[in-house]
Amino acid sequence: MPVSLLTGAGISTASGIPDFRGPQGVWTKNPQAAATVTIDSYLADPEVRRAAWRARLDHPAWNARPNAAHLALADLERAGLLRALVTQNIDGLHQRAGSSPDKVVELHGTLHRAECVSCDLITPMSEVLARVTAGEDDPPCPRCGGVQKSNTIFFGQDLDAEVLDAAIDAARSCELFVAVGTSLTVHPAAGLCGVALDAGARLVIVNAEPTPYDPFADRVIREPIGEALPMFVKELTHATR
Template sequence: MIASDLDTAIAGLRDLIDDAQRIVPFTGAGISTESGIPDFRSPGGLWTHNRPIPFDEYVASAEARREAWRRRFNIEATFAQAKPGRGHLALASLYRAGRVPGVVTQNIDNLHPMSGVAPHDIVELHGNTTYATCLDCGQRYELGPIRSRFEVNGEEPPDCDCGGIVKTATISFGQAMPEDAMRRAQQLASACDLLLAVGSSLVVWPAAGIPLIAKRSGAKLVIINREPTEFDEFADLVVRNDIGDALAPFIRH
């Protein structure tokens, strides 16, 4: 069913949420636009200004790494100033009420933990841009010191003490998906009775397959997204209203 207006959408959401015991949110970039973080694909999105740098190019080219770090530091203020939006807060309310065993997200912005969801209950399929790791030994690095050295050393891309390449803890095109995160996401989807796909275009695989796992396992599926998705025909409810407006009634303080 496609909700015809906001009131219908909220009523349908309330019925499905009230009936569910285990709710798993699956979130994409659309939930964070209210927080001031641009998405990737839409007009004005990040990829309309800069071509994504594939993983193999990042590893092979010091200039590609240099450009990737320039871009990351150029948008640092955007990430640093962002606060959870109404969608994040509503999902965190359901989590605190014991209705959500875990949140699966494609986002890299760290807003779900800021909203009150415990980090160990968040599955980050595409990583996290608020810190960096060594691709060889896994050592974690905070971005502040990296930026200081980058600016002082003539924009020399950082390397690890072990000699490995340091990269933001995100998953780039061509980079292997994190196996543990994918396994956890699949387990959550298989065991839930309601999956809320919020703000995802559902075109980036294999992450996009998570909602279908829930549906095939017997769960109800809700898609909340401004634009149509290829999965709308499988959903029990499709909401094309503003995400914050649709989820605001579920915020509990």
């Protein structure tokens, strides 16, 4: 039974990475923080960029470890059941947990690389952050002098077409689609649930808060993700033996 998943910020909170829209979310507690990931504000205001680089320097992803939920999805792949793992997260924890990079579709990019908005140069984020630590508060592109940002999708930017196509294909070609730790309010990611349902897949949602797709799900799981997802993966693997 091929299984595809969509994971959101909620799967990484147990690893110490706060979500964005939850009660303790980054944007809930500090709405102005959204400007650092809004492309127009970022390009127009050097102070926004400086704040963004300070935030990247201290981002919890650098010290975060995969939790039981990430590890469970690596187990699902080893069991031969994983079609694809589509994630809205930029932290790289799925790969660190053992999920194959060719199975992971990073819808919103990755924090582990930087990009130039002018010449598209891709640089390891560690190299750019070393420059920030050395005193450059808004480090320009080393090749063309342009503005650099994380290699992630900001508000106001379109998703990469090839990445989105891969995500849609994952939703269309599974028998079970599982949405984990996502509010299912951000499109086009949330619409993958509808794509899967239209293709005849069953839908399972694992999330602490209600989502717009709950009424269409075969099963909605509200228990903590770090406990619920490993148990659910065990159910799936036992059922297919």
